[in-house]
Amino acid sequence: MPGNEQRRVKLSHRARTRPAAGIRTLFPKEKVPGMISLLAGKPNEKSFPFKALTIDTQGADGEDVKLKVDGEELAEALNYGLTPGITGLVQWLMEFQARAHNRPIGPDWRLNLGAGSQDLIIKTFEAMMDRGDVILAEDPVYAGVLPALESQGCRVVPVPTNRDGIIVSQLQHILENWESAPMTKDLPRPKCLYTSPTGGNPSGTTQTEAVKEGVLREAIKHDFTILEDDPYYYLEYPTAGAPASSAVDRPRPRSYWSMDYEWGNGHVVRFESFSKLIGAGLRVGFAMGPAYILDAVDAHTANTNLQPSGLSQVVIYSLLRNWGSEGFYKHVDRTAAMYREKAVRFEECARRILCKPGLARFETPTAGMFLWLELNLPESKADTMAFISEKAVPAGVLAVPGFVFLPLPQRTKYVRVSFSKLADEDFEEACMRLKRAVEACWEEVGESVPEVGV
Structure with missing residues (x-):
């Protein structure tokens, strides 16, 4: 695998040259035991009028559960926090994703949080591509990404799809004829491919594993990064008449990000969201991928909106701790069954x-x-x-x-x-x-x- 400096060359000029947010780069040092911090202009929590947060929620089996957030946890959520997200929630999600996608925690990837997955996707576009750079996109494609790409001056090359997802033979044809085809002959080679593989918006179709394998092979061969936007991953409909299985054991689509561990190790950034599962207004999503890309995304956040909402994060973290992995799976399966009906x-x-x-x-x-x-x-x-x-x-x-x-x-x-x-x-x-x-x-x-x- 190429070293970090070699891989950073793949970032946009803006991402490579963005100055570090001087104060925020030192935030993690405040966690060092015994450290006396005179660092940030954080307000004193005693000035905040909120003493506790009590939430009536639905438990793992649909029962009523009351959750309470107070003390140091609430104080941390209400103040300036770490750019990638609250440490406990980041760790919970990393462990969950490692199991869900059969990808061990290791130096080849990390996870960060954003103000919804779209926040992270747009910042990834900015981190990866300069004006005039090319991105491949499934056709039709989620409408929310097109204005951002246009405003960044990126060129979008469409890839045809059918009920199984991206048509791999068409993708191969586009890439093999890049220098001669009228649409692409004057363009640089693509840096990324954007896709929404499960219940695609707007198509509602899900890519087969064979399609994903074919697309990933092309990404490795032609050295572009797959941006796997998968907010409907847990809303795949349960198959009618299928043998009964627990929520944890129910078969789910294999992700590009899971395949990347075996095949490419560095060619996929995956985005997921709580918007369709827990609450769209909470505005919390997360991304997994190579550290050099997510570091660039965090640098963007540190210089703009600083961090995702601490209050939204602590609400989600409290709920996930109460549910555990099995409770989360039960909840999303109930939700998927509702949408299927x-x-x-x-x-x-x-x-x-x-x-x-x-x-x-x-x-x-x-x-x-x-x-x-x-x-x-x-x-x-x-x-x-x-x-x-x-x-x-x-x-x-x-x-x-x-x-x-x-x-x-x-x-x-x-x-x-x-x-x-x-x-x-x-x-x-x-x-x-x-x-x-x-x-x-x-x-x-x-x-x-x-x-x-x-």
């Missing part, structure tokens, strides 16, 4: 009301909370941004126009619909309103709806 019911309505009359089609989601609908619109109306504003909104229904998920700007017939917060009694009415909006497009052009495959 909603997905099954919403899909039934969508297939009956939209697909059967030939108004839409989609792939059955395997995780998460979305359907990626291809609407059967007239070619003159094949712009779902206009469709949403001119037809769907007047019909009383909202969805996300598909163009925001496309790495390259273009018209599209796709929309993303979310069923996560939709009340069961509204499933049918939501589909009926979409149906009326699509039919209105065909009435406007004076044609009947042509038949399409479901």
Whole structure:
């Protein structure tokens, strides 16, 4: 494995030349036994009006549990803290991730916390890429990353996908023909590939292990870093009719980050989030990867927002300590089962009301909370941004126009619909309103709806 200085060359110019945050680099020294710290301008905890935090929560088996945070733990959470996160929570997550992904704790990786996983992803983009650098991205791709890449002046090269995820043969073709293909011949070689492999947003599909193996082989061969954004990892739906197993033992997808330990050891940064599992407003996510990359991310944080919220961290840490690993798995499996039930019911309505009359089609989601609908619109109306504003909104229904998920700007017939917060009694009415909006497009052009495959 290359040494740290050799690997730091892969960082962006800004990351390599960013001055250290002088005070924060010394924060860990305050933990040295016997140290008298005259270092930081931390406020005295006695000035804080909060004496204790009591939270009514759900226990590992769904029972009511009351948690209390007070004393030194609360004082630490309310004050300036370490940039990578509260030490106890970081250690808990490292031990959990080592078991969950079969990757022993060692010098080849570390973990840090951020203000949600998107905070860490955007800072990783900035740490890895300069203006004009290239990133590969699955197509369609999570819409939240595209504005950041554009504002950083990065070039995005799309990689086609299907129900199994990234099409490896297409990725190989792009890389093997880089210097001759019109789209890439004037571009530098890619530094990263961004993907959301489980219950992809917006597609709802999950990459197979064979796909991940193929993509990782290309990353090693062509020396780019896979940015594995996996907020729906624990929301993969349990298989109906599968043999009963404990929450801990239930098979889960093998991650790129797990494979990287065996194959590449340094070609993957993995991002996870508590937003879909515990509370989106808490704004806490975490990343695992090579220390030289996460050090650069922490340096960015130390010079901007300083740290993730200490109060949010201590709430999550208290909950995880109460649950333990088994309790966490039980909770996420209950959550995944809830979303599966909603997905099954919403899909039934969508297939009956939209697909059967030939108004839409989609792939059955395997995780998460979305359907990626291809609407059967007239070619003159094949712009779902206009469709949403001119037809769907007047019909009383909202969805996300598909163009925001496309790495390259273009018209599209796709929309993303979310069923996560939709009340069961509204499933049918939501589909009926979409149906009326699509039919209105065909009435406007004076044609009947042509038949399409479901």
